[in-house]
Amino acid sequence: MRAILRAARAAASRVAAWGALGGAGMALTSAPTECKRAPELPAPGSSVRHRIVVVGGGSAGVSVAAQLLRKMGREKADLAVIEPSDQHFYRPAWTLAGAGLVPLSRSRRAMSSVMPRGARWIKAAVTRFEPDSNALVLDNGARVSYDYLIVATGMQIKLDLIPGLEEALEGDHNVSTIWDARYVGKTWDGIRELGLREPELKHGGVALFTQPRLGRGCGGAAQKICWLAEDWWRTKTMVRPNLTVEFVTGRPALFPVEKYARALAEIGEERGVHVTYTSELVAVDGPNRTAVFESEDGARFERRFDFLHVTPRMVAPPVVEASPLADKTGYVDVDKYTLQHVRYPNVFAIGDSASVPTSRTIAAITAQAPVVVHNLIVTAGEQPGQLARYDGYSSSPILTRRGGLILAEFKYGEEPGAPPAVKETFPFFFDQGKEVSVLYALTTGLFPWAYWNLMTTGRWYGPRGIFEPRMKFVDTWAMP
Ligand SMILES: Cc1cc2nc3c(=O)[nH]c(=O)nc-3n(C[C@H](O)[C@H](O)[C@H](O)COP(=O)(O)OP(=O)(O)OC[C@H]3O[C@@H](n4cnc5c(N)ncnc54)[C@H](O)[C@@H]3O)c2cc1C
Numbered sequence: 001m002r003a004i005l006r007a008a009r010a011a012a013s014r015v016a017a018w019g020a021l022g023g024a025g026m027a028l029t030s031a032p033t034e035c036k037r038a039p040e041l042p043a044p045g046s047s048v049r050h051r052i053v054v055v056g057g058g059s060a061g062v063s064v065a066a067q068l069l070r071k072m073g074r075e076k077a078d079l080a081v082i083e084p085s086d087q088h089f090y091r092p093a094w095t096l097a098g099a100g101l102v103p104l105s106r107s108r109r110a111m112s113s114v115m116p117r118g119a120r121w122i123k124a125a126v127t128r129f130e131p132d133s134n135a136l137v138l139d140n141g142a143r144v145s146y147d148y149l150i151v152a153t154g155m156q157i158k159l160d161l162i163p164g165l166e167e168a169l170e171g172d173h174n175v176s177t178i179w180d181a182r183y184v185g186k187t188w189d190g191i192r193e194l195g196l197r198e199p200e201l202k203h204g205g206v207a208l209f210t211q212p213r214l215g216r217g218c219g220g221a222a223q224k225i226c227w228l229a230e231d232w233w234r235t236k237t238m239v240r241p242n243l244t245v246e247f248v249t250g251r252p253a254l255f256p257v258e259k260y261a262r263a264l265a266e267i268g269e270e271r272g273v274h275v276t277y278t279s280e281l282v283a284v285d286g287p288n289r290t291a292v293f294e295s296e297d298g299a300r301f302e303r304r305f306d307f308l309h310v311t312p313r314m315v316a317p318p319v320v321e322a323s324p325l326a327d328k329t330g331y332v333d334v335d336k337y338t339l340q341h342v343r344y345p346n347v348f349a350i351g352d353s354a355s356v357p358t359s360r361t362i363a364a365i366t367a368q369a370p371v372v373v374h375n376l377i378v379t380a381g382e383q384p385g386q387l388a389r390y391d392g393y394s395s396s397p398i399l400t401r402r403g404g405l406i407l408a409e410f411k412y413g414e415e416p417g418a419p420p421a422v423k424e425t426f427p428f429f430f431d432q433g434k435e436v437s438v439l440y441a442l443t444t445g446l447f448p449w450a451y452w453n454l455m456t457t458g459r460w461y462g463p464r465g466i467f468e469p470r471m472k473f474v475d476t477w478a479m480p
Helices: 002-020 059-072 092-098 165-170 181-195 219-236 258-271 362-379 437-455
Strands: 047-055 079-082 087-089 108-110 120-122 126-130 135-138 143-151 156-158 205-211 243-249 273-276 279-285 290-295 300-304 307-309 313-315 347-349 394-401 404-411
Touching: 047 059, 059 079, 059 143, 059 362, 059 437, 092 181, 092 219, 092 394, 092 437, 143 362, 165 181, 165 279, 181 219, 181 307, 205 219, 205 290, 205 300, 219 243, 219 258, 219 273, 219 307, 219 394, 243 279, 258 273, 258 394, 258 404, 347 362, 362 394, 362 437, 394 437, 404 437
Parallel strands: 047 079, 047 143, 079 120, 143 347, 205 243, 205 307, 243 273
Antiparallel strands: 087 108, 126 135, 135 143, 156 313, 279 290, 290 300, 394 404
8 A cells, every 4th residue: 555655656746747847838749659459440331240349449448348358358259349539538637737737648648559459449430329230330331230239438528508618719718628638728828827917917807617517527527627726826826816716516516425515615615716506607708708607596697707617518429319228318228236228238338428327437437347347248148147236436536736635436325316425445544525645646646557557458446456346246235
């Protein structure tokens, strides 16, 4: 444990060193990586077959494919990953890059370098799912059939649901978002630029951060950028006394778990960050630097801003939403414990595209992947046994300042409809409801390293590190 923490501290001090340089020269180039896998594309109109097909080569798709290949071997798995993109992203680094702590290039590697060895990479997008005939159609018209399907297509941000937002993001109005790689650099530029406007802000300035009411995207990211920006303005610039910092959230609390919600609200009070609850951003007027919000009772109000960071709404990918696999919200309709489709037993979903009622994070994927792997192997008859159960684990490392973090970890509530319950990894070492600097080191140092080196190769199990978790089974655990 001590060795891990020491390594994490060393890695985090490298992050801090970058931050001290002000994140200068935020290059957009990829880190140099070894090219492992060449993509393939079936001929237009042709048909191919694989025993296991994974759709999506993001965090969920790559890690579950790597774990399956490790367990089953290349021959038995006969596994293809369908992914159209050349690039693979570690999205948590977008928060760090948006706050000037690391270069954006740290979030990105060539897809070929993370594609698991032994997988066939089909470089195409799926345009239609046909689960009744165990097949899907690619954007070039080729068909891929399968025995087992894992959907890992993530979710989509919808900038166009907020009138004026796309224009404001493209314009020169200090409007940005860390939820889209194109605007991450703009976020840090905006934070830094506002910090230099001391004479202009003598009569007061306003920095706004928003979070939508609905959506299960990483809940912490919307507010992490707010805390980190406020920390920068307070500790590194002269503007803070004249700057109003406001976090406007569509939700009734800063976090769905009361312990963390209380801790974060206290930090807000201490640092003079105003929090407005149950109010949603509904329009942006970039040229007039005005944001329009709607409160729960339908009343609208405006805020003028000098800096605006938007967390947009997120939706299921249209190809999933339009398919027989979707539930009424558009996500893949899986059992929230087994991650197996409720109507098609040979279909599973993992990560952001699964309908599970928990916060969608990489942390959640580390707990879901071994469950999907086990359940697919049992369903395929490769191993006798019962289906394993995912407990809803997810985690949000909420960076509250440079050097401080609240590590929120939780799982499904004990009763149906209950809020998430706390499930902490370090209860005997720290009070995770308080800011802890060692945990900051884990998040900024160890986790990115573990992601690129262990998770994408199927050897990282989140809170259990490199040790595979013991499965909990469906019929030995009473379901709420
Ligand atoms: C700003 C930000 C901060 C975050 N911070 C954290 C954090 O601190 N901790 C944490 O644990 N999580 C965090 N997350 C959440 C985490 O990044 C996501 O939960 C994770 O990336 C989801 O992985 P995924 O594979 O489900 O989706 P993605 O990573 O989005 O991958 C989906 C893949 O599917 C592919 N795809 C889509 N449609 C198709 C199609 N039709 N055919 C074939 N392929 C397709 C896409 O090209 C993509 O590669 C953060 C996210 C963001 C945006």
